[in-house]
Amino acid sequence: MTVKKISSPSMPSCAGRALRSSLLACALAAAAPAFAAAVDKAEIDRPGGSDNRVVGRYQGSVLYLYGDTALGKVNILSAKGGKPVLLSVEGKVANRMYVAPKGASPLEVYRNYRDALTKAGFEPIYACELTACDKDGTQPMMSDRPREAVWVKSSAQADSLFNSGNQPDFSYYSGRRSGPDGITYVSIGIAGGGSFDGRVRQFIQVAEPSTTQLGKVKVDAKAIEAGLKRDGKMALYGVNFDTNKALLRDDSAAQLTEMAAVLKAAPALKVFIVGHTDNQGEFGANTTLSQKRAEAVVAALSGKYGIAPTRLIARGVANLAPVSANDNEDGRAKNRRVEMVVR
Template identity: 30%
Template structure:
C-alpha cells in the first residue's frame, strides 16, 4: 500500500518544531494514497482574493489578502473517490488544526463556470476542474488562510491547496528552512499515465478532462472561423459521437493585449464559432455544447513575450459530464 503523501506548509521561516509564542503554526495535510504533486507556484509577498461566497450577479465576493502565497496541485491517480470523499478528510484536518471554515460550495452552487474562472487556479492539465463536478472550501486561522479546490476526471482526482500567510513561508511540501527568493512561478510537470490511445485529443480528454483545440486559424481581432476542415474539431465531433452521454464547454482565451471586456467578448465569440461548427458540420446536439469566453483571465504562459501571448490565444474544450469512455 502506498504511503499517504504529507503536505507541510510552514507559515514562518525557521524550526519545524513547536512554534514560539506569537508565531504561526504549520499546516500539515495528509493527502490521499497514490497522490503526486504535479504543479506549484509561490511568491514571498503577493495578493490573493479569498472567495467568501458563490458567484452571483456578475460578482464573486472575496476577502483581499496579502502575504506569502503558495499554491500546489495534486493528482490522485486511479482514485474512485467522489469529490466529497476527497474533500472531507482534508476539511477535518484543517478543523483539527484550528482553521475555521468560512465558505464551502459545490459545482453549480458555487456559480459553476463563472466561479471556476474567477478563482485563481494553476493551469490545466495539472489542475483539472470538471465544471460539473467540483467542490471548493475557504478557511482561516488568525492571520492566515487556506483554500481547497477539489475535482476529478474519469481517471484521477485533483486537489489544489492555496495557502496565504502574513510572513514569508517555506516551500510547499518541505520541512527544511527556505531562503526568501524573488517572486517567481515554477510549474513541475510529470508524464501523464498512458491511456493506450497515444497522444490524441481523445486521450487528453480522458486523462485530464480538457484539451486545447489546435489548428484553429482565427484572423487577428476576428471571431470568424474561416471555411475549411479542422482536424481537432473533427476529432472532437467523433469523440462526442462515440460518447453520446457527454457534454462539453468550449472556452475561448486571449492574451492580455487590450481591455478585459473586449477580450472576454472576443473569446466568447470564438468559442461560439467552434460550437456552431460542431453543430452544423457534424450534427452534434446543441444542448451538449456550451460556449464561454474568459479573455485573458486564465493564461498558460507569460504575456511578456510574443511566444507566451501566442500560447494564451487559444480555444479549449472541457468535459462537463462524467463518466467518459476512451
C-alpha cells in the first residue's frame, strides 16, 4: 500500500523550548491536524486499526474506519424467493470500511472479494451485481447497516456510505462458512462515486462464532434461597473450573461465599451439590469429571466455609440433565454448571 508522505508543518510556537520532551510534544501537537486530515482523505490507515483475520482488504485500499465487538448482533442480507431479506446473526463482530486506490472499478473490487471468499470456502447466501442489485432494491436495505455498526469513532462518511440507497455502482455479497466452532458470516457492500474523489468504498462485516462467557456474575444468597424455595434447586454459573479439570478456580470464591451464607442461615437445610457437563467427550469421562467437580465444591464448602459435611452430598450426572441444546457453544456453556438441590 502506498502512503503519501505528510510534510511537517511549521512550528513557530515551539521556538525557544529547551526540553527535548517539550519539543516532541509540541511537534506532535502541531502535526495532529495534518495527520487527521490525511485520515479523513483516506490517504493512510486509521490509527490503531488492522484487517480482520477472516477477510482482508482489496489490494492498495486504505482502512478508513474500524470497530469490533466481542459479542453482538448484526443484520446481513439473505435470500427468500430470490429476493433479499434481512437476517440477524450473532457473534464476534468486526466492522471495516475501506477506500480503494484510484483507478479501481467497483465491479473489479467486488469480484475480487467474491473470488477470494469462494476460495476460502464461503458459500453465498445472497449476492447481486450493479443493475441486479437495483432491480432487487438491495442498496436501500443496506443504508442503515453502517449507521448501526460499532465504530471506534463516529463518522458521517460511514453513516452515509450507502446514503438513502442511491450510490452508483453498488454490489453486494453475503456468505457463510461452517467450522468446528460454528458458522462465520461475511457481508460486503461495494459502492462507487460520492466522497473520496469517487474511489470505491467497501463496507465489510464479519460475524465469527462467539459465546457469552458465563460465570462473571455471582448469584447472591437471597436469590439462591428464593430459587431453592421456588424450584428446589438453583443453577450456579459462578463456580468455575478449567476445561476438563476439577480444580476450583480462584474466581469461584465469591459464589462459594454466597452458597455458604445460605446454608449458614438455614442450619437444617441439606443439599445435593450436583455437577453437570455438556455432551462433548465420552459419557463415562464426563460422569467422572462432573462427580469430581461436585466433590471439589463440597470440600470447599466444608473445609473453607465451615459447613458440616453431613449436610452436603456430591453427585455428578454428566450431561443427563441439559437445560439447553448441546448443538451450539452457547447451549453447551449453559449446560456446564453446578447446582444446589434440596434433599
